[in-house]
Amino acid sequence: MSNKTVEYVQSNKQRMLDELKELLRIPSVSTAPEHKSDVDSAARYVADKLKAAGLENVEVIATDQHPLVYADWLHAPGKPTVLCYGHYDVQPADPLELWHTPPFEPTERDGNLYGRGTSDDKGQMYMHVKAVETLMAVYGKLPVNVKFLIEGEEEVGGESVAKYVAENPAKLKADVALVSDTEMYAEGMPTLCIGLRGLVYTEIEAVGPMRDLHSGVYGGAAPNAVFGLVELLAKLKDADGHINVPGIYDDVRPPEPAEKESWERLPFSETEFLKAEVGSCQLTGEPGFSVFERTWARPTLEVHGIAGGFTGSGAKTVIPAKAVAKVSMRLVPDQDPAKVIAAFKEYVKQATPAGIQTEVRILSAGPAIMVNPDHPAIDVAAKAFSEMLNSPTVFIRSGGSIPIVGDFAKHLGIPTILMGFGLPDDGLHSPNEKFKIDNYYTGIMTIAHFLEQYGQ
C-alpha cells in the first residue's frame, strides 16, 4: 500500500483514537428506552465525522426506532461502489459490578482500549470513517465510489435498516458491502468471515395461579409459574444440547468437506479455548461435532435470562403467578426462520405443563448467510488483508448473526466482505469488552488499502 496513507494514519493516531473515545463515551444502548437521547447523539456524532472526512449527502434518517446515518462519495466513474455498513448502538453494560473500569469511560490498558462498544461495533465501524478520511486527505479523492449506511438497532434486531434497504435499493446500489463487525481468527491472522448464523429471538411468558400464593397453604395443588416455565424450558433441549423442537434439523445443510478440512487446519486448542475464553469446568454441546461445527454450522438454543417469583435476600414462601424467559435459536443454512418459529411455537404449546399457560413473543428473526469466497471483491479483500499483515488470509464462519448481510444479498443482490479486526478474547456483549488499539490502526490502513486495490 502507499507510504502516504500509512504516514497519514501514523501522524494522526492520537486524534483518531480520541475521536473514537468520544463516541464510546455516548451510552447508546439501543434496547434501553432511557438511553434514547444517547442513541440519537451517537448517530449525530457519526454523521458529523462522515462529513468531516469528506463524505457528501450526509443524512441522519429518522425511523420508527433509532436513526440511520447515510453518506456517500460518488465521483469515481467507471469504478466499483462499496457500501460500508456498521452500527453505532451497543449492548447493555450490565452486570456493571464486573467491569474493572466504567463501561462508558474508555480506558487504555496493556495496549487495549476497554469499554462497551470498543470492538462491537463502534471501534470497527469507525475504522471505515477514518480510512475514507485518510484517502481523501492524501489524494483529495477516493479510488472507488463509497456509500455509508450506519444503523443504531443492530443489537435489537435491526428492523429499521432492514426496511430501509428493502425500500431503497436504487439509492443503496453497490457492487459489494463492507462490514467490520467480526473478528480475526487469531492475532495477526488476516481473516474473512464467509458464514454467519441466523437468529430467532423470543420471549416466553408463563402464567400459573392468578396471584402469588402461599406455598404452605397451596403447595401440592396449585401450579407454579416458575416451575412450569422451568419444566417447559428443560424440554427444549436434551442433555447433549440437541434441540427437541420437531423438524428443527430437517433443513440443516452440513458444511462441504473442503470447508470442514480448512477448519481443521486452523490453530485451535480446546483446552486453551475452555480455559481462556469460556472458563467453565468443561465444554458442552452435541457429541460427534467439533467446536467449529457446533458454534458455526449447527443450530443452537440458549436461554439468555429468566425471572420470576421472589429473588431478594432471604426467604419468601410463594408459589409465583408469573415467570418469563428470553430464549433464542441460532440458525444455519438452509433453515427458514418462519418455519423454525412455527415449529417452536407449536412445540412450546405442546410442552407446556398442566395448569400453566404460555405465550411466545418473537422479538427478531433472520436467516443464516453464506458468502461465496470466489467473488472478485472478496478476492481483492483477501489479498489486501494478506499483504497488510504479511500472512495468508483464512476463511472462517462466525456463530453470531449479522442480519443485514442477508438483506444486502436479498434486496441489493450483492455479497458482503466481513473483514473484522476484533480478537477472540475481546469480550463482546460481556463486561470489560475491549479492542486492541493496534488493530484499530491496522484496520484503518487495511480498509484504505483494500479500497485502493479495488479501484485499480
Place this chain on the structure above:
Amino acid sequence: MSNKTVEYVQSNKQRMLDELKELLRIPSVSTAPEHKSDVDSAARYVADKLKAAGLENVEVIATDQHPLVYADWLHAPGKPTVLCYGHYDVQPADPLELWHTPPFEPTERDGNLYGRGTSDDKGQMYMHVKAVETLMAVYGKLPVNVKFLIEGEEEVGGESVAKYVAENPAKLKADVALVSDTEMYAEGMPTLCIGLRGLVYTEIEAVGPMRDLHSGVYGGAAPNAVFGLVELLAKLKDADGHINVPGIYDDVRPPEPAEKESWERLPFSETEFLKAEVGSCQLTGEPGFSVFERTWARPTLEVHGIAGGFTGSGAKTVIPAKAVAKVSMRLVPDQDPAKVIAAFKEYVKQATPAGIQTEVRILSAGPAIMVNPDHPAIDVAAKAFSEMLNSPTVFIRSGGSIPIVGDFAKHLGIPTILMGFGLPDDGLHSPNEKFKIDNYYTGIMTIAHFLEQYGQ
C-alpha cells in the same frame, strides 16, 4: 361468656382497630435489611401495648437478628399458665404494582382490613394483646397465668426465638401455648389446626462460564448457567409433582383413616377452590391424593423464585455465567429435616448438568408437627370456640409451617393450640392481604372466653 367482656370489646372497637392499623403501618419486613429499624419499631410498639394492657416484666430482648418481646402476668396461683405466641414481622410486599391500596397503609373495604400483615400475623397476634387488656379492664386480673413471647423472624426462619426457647425453658414454663397464625376452615366455622407441615428452605446457585458470553460466538460449546439450573430444577419433580429426591417419601406417615374421614366431611368444592383461590386453568399435584392430602399430608417441593441472565426489555444475546433459585420442601410427619437436607444436597450434586457447578445453601429447616386433639387444653379451646360461634369446632391441618410449635413441644414439653381467625381467601404472602374486621373482634372475645374457661 361474660357479658362484661363482650361489652368492653364492643365499646372499644374503634380504638382497638386504630391501634392495629398503627402497627400495620410499620413496614416490619424481616427479610429486608433496609427495614431493620422498622422491625425494631414494631417490637417496641408491641411491648408498649403489652404494658398498657396490664402485663408485667415487659422486655424487648435483643438477639442476633430481630428482637423478641416478652411479658407476663403470674398472679393466678393454682391456675394453669398459657404462653401466647405470635409474630410482628411480615413478608415483603412485592409485587407492589398488584396492590389495590398501599400494603403499609391499612385500608377498610367491604368489612375487611387490607394490608401486609393484617392476618399474617399482626392482626391475629394483636387479638391476644387486646383479649388480655379486656380481661384486665373488666376484672382487674386474669383468670389464668399468662406469658407472651412475640418474635420478629417468623417469616425468615425464626432462628432467634428457637434459640431463646431452647435456652430459657424455666422462664417460659407453661401448660399450653396459644397461637393465632392459622385460619378458620370457612367463615363462621370454629377451627383448630392440629397439624403443620415442616419446611426446608434452600437457595441453589449455578455457575457456568466465567463471565456472560456472546451466544453467537460460544453457543453450542459453552455451558449456560440459566439453562443448567433449569435442567437441574426440572429434575427435582416429575410431571405429576412427585419429588425425585431418592428416599424423600421413606418416612412419610399417612394420616389415620379417622382423620382422613373427618376431612371428607368438610365442605369443599374443587371447582370453587380452583376458581376463587388458585385461579389457574387447572389444579395440579400427585394423582390418587385428595387436595387435603396433597396440601396437608404430603411433602411438596416449590421453586419460589429464579433469576439469571438478561431480563430487561428487548433482546440481549448472552450465555449467562450465573443463575440462582429459591427452592423449598414442605415436610410431613415423620420426615427428618436433616435427612431430607442430606438427600436433597446429594441429589442436586448428581443431577447437576455437565459444565455447571452448583451450590446449595440452607436458609431454614424445621420438622412437621402434630398436636393431640384429646389434650385437655385443646378440649377447652374447642368448646370455647364452639360456644362463641355457635357451631361445632372442626379439626384440620395446615400445609404451612410454624416451626415454633415444634420448639414448644421439644423444649417446654407442651402442646400448642392453633386457634386461627384468618379466612382462606385472606391472601397471606400475596398482594392485597386482608383480615375480616369482624373476625378481629370475634378473635379477641374468643380468646378472652377461652382464658376464662381454662381458668375455671
